[in-house]
Amino acid sequence: MGRAPEFTLYGDDSCVMDAEFLHLELLGSRSRRFGWEIADHCHRGLFQLLCLLDGEVKARIDDREYRLSGPAAICLPPGTVHGYSFVEEAQGFVLTAAERLLTRGPDQAGALLRPLLRTPRLLDLRRDWPARERIESLFGQLLAELCWPQRGQDLMVGWLLKAILLMLARLIDEPDGAGAAQAAERELLARFHALLEERYREHWDIPRYADALCVAASRLNRACLKLSRKTAFAVTQERLMLEARRMLAYSAWPISRVAYDLGFNDPAYFCRRFKRQIGLSPSEFRARI
The missing domain is CATH 1.10.10.60 (Homeodomain-like)
Known part of the structure; x- marks a missing residue:
């Protein structure tokens, strides 16, 4: 084994190569199963976003370690080796999506999202409570749409996904203006x-x-x-x-x-x-x- 273990979803043996792959779950649904310890691993071709709303986490990203308190977000480009140690009953969401689902199309949104896909990002949501509340609301809407699909689900899911990521992209300080x-x-x-x-x-x-x-x-x-x-x-x-x-x-x-x-x-x-x-x-x- 020359690299860290690879998963589509941590702990699952299934391999998903679908360009449309998108999965959203409550943070505790998987972390609780593993005793709030997620061993180091990676996701090939999959972007992952951890939104920690409440609680604390020790995050290991490649060979560095970070401690965060909620509300915070961790954006991980495909292939990033990472692991987590949560305090019990931490709350939040974990979103996993195919990279191609986020980058397809030459639209302006795609360009705005690329800073999230280039390098791991740790974002403190405590400094912008209005943004935090909007992001939490969007996650809730996306989870509801995925659990109870209705007419136009694909469009609604795409809009909500882009909205979440664009809200996070606004929190990244990019040099100079956007021209x-x-x-x-x-x-x-x-x-x-x-x-x-x-x-x-x-x-x-x-x-x-x-x-x-x-x-x-x-x-x-x-x-x-x-x-x-x-x-x-x-x-x-x-x-x-x-x-x-x-x-x-x-x-x-x-x-x-x-x-x-x-x-x-x-x-x-x-x-x-x-x-x-x-x-x-x-x-x-x-x-x-």
């Missing part, structure tokens, strides 16, 4: 991240990524610097080392096998790169877990 140029940069960065997910093990250089995206390498680099505050090359290396940390943490593979799986021909070179970027050698990193 046509910035929207184009966000679109480019989203396409870059999607392509990177497919190709990071192949160690493409930035000109090759730029060619595949039909833009100049300088434009790709500017978009990364403006929106991610990192160079395009740094983004690729960060993604590669994130997967390296996941594999070192969740597998017993020898370091050499981890290196080969990540596309390195020389394990010693992988170890040097890892230490330069993370500050620890792979063996030191694994020993601290």
